[in-house]
Amino acid sequence: MNTALPKIRVIINPISGTQSKQAMPEMLTNVLGAKYDVDIRTTEYAGHATLLATEATEQGYLGVVAVGGDGTVNEVASALRDTKTVLGIVPCGSGNGLARHLSIPLNAPKAAEIILQAKIEDYDYCTVNDRPFFCTCGVGFDAEVSQKFAQLGKRGPFNYVKEALQQYIKFHPQEYTIEIDKKRLTERAFVIACGNAAQYGNNAFITPRASMQDGMIDVTIIHPFTPIETPIISILLVTRHLDEDTNISTFRTNALKIIRKSESIMHIDGEPIMMSAELNIVCHKAGIRIFSSDKGEQNQSKLSNIDKAFWNIIDTIRNEFDF
Helix, strand or coil, rough: CCCCCCCCEEEEECCCCCCEEEEEHHHHHHHHHHEHHHHHHHHCCCCHHHHHHHHHHHHHCCEEEEEEEECHHHHHHHCCCCCCCCCEECCCCEEEEEHHHHCCCCCHHHHHHHHHCCCCEEEEEEECCCEEEEEEEEEEEEEHHHHHHHHHCCHHHHHHHHHHHHHHCCCCEEEEEECCEEEEEEEEEEEEEEEECCCCCCCCCCCCCCCCCCCCCCEEEECCCHHHHHHHHHHHHHCCCHHHCCCCEEEEEEEEEEEEECECCCCCCCEEEECCCEEEEEEEEEEEEEECCCCCCCCCCCHHHHHHHHHHHHHHHHHHHHH
């Protein structure tokens, strides 16, 4: 180790995504070694990345690089929040939602170059019942799909879509109570998603106007819809127009509570977890430091003229078929 250089720990999840990580240690050592003292570690079990990242913060490392998907990033970032240690991301997962939101390249050597440039910014993170998330969390259909996808053991967008279609046939929307700013509303919802970042991953924008630097949580409620509307909802999800749909309610807040009928599954950064009936969700402003791209966040504050024209076409279709 070269003690004259700032120390960086690289944590590789060998089973994330669908591609081999065999060449990753040598490539990252070669790229990052130009500026940092690089320490490569490989995860061996769930939660191992958090332990390795915690150790790095205690030993004064400048940064910890998560090599994997959003689940790996969550494990590493959970240890780095509210510390001076900087998060680096080399995306190698199935969805890579946080990397996409932050304009971090999906090409590993190019992602490593972002870390080499050492542009560091402060970003928000959120918690649900004190458990941190950095991209999105949610209840309803997306949580059910995340659970089935995890049980499937096969990664990749094709398998995810296949599993989503199978679960859609069986799924029944539930009733939720939402508390925000001392107000309560009860909604029967297909999905309730809370976004610190804009997307699930694979450019599926569930909270399309979300920013990680505004101290706010973007909440999207998808109300029950008919099967014939499914293609439209899907198109709006990938074209950043979801919040323009009449079947969707959105709001922005720094904290909220979601109350369900009983303990159940939810997803946190795409990973399914059993949680209590009451979910307390809070945004923690500027709580994590991240090696950042010059392009910044891929959030979109308002619709362009092309966007508006597209939406007019969708609205015309809805009116024509009366749904």
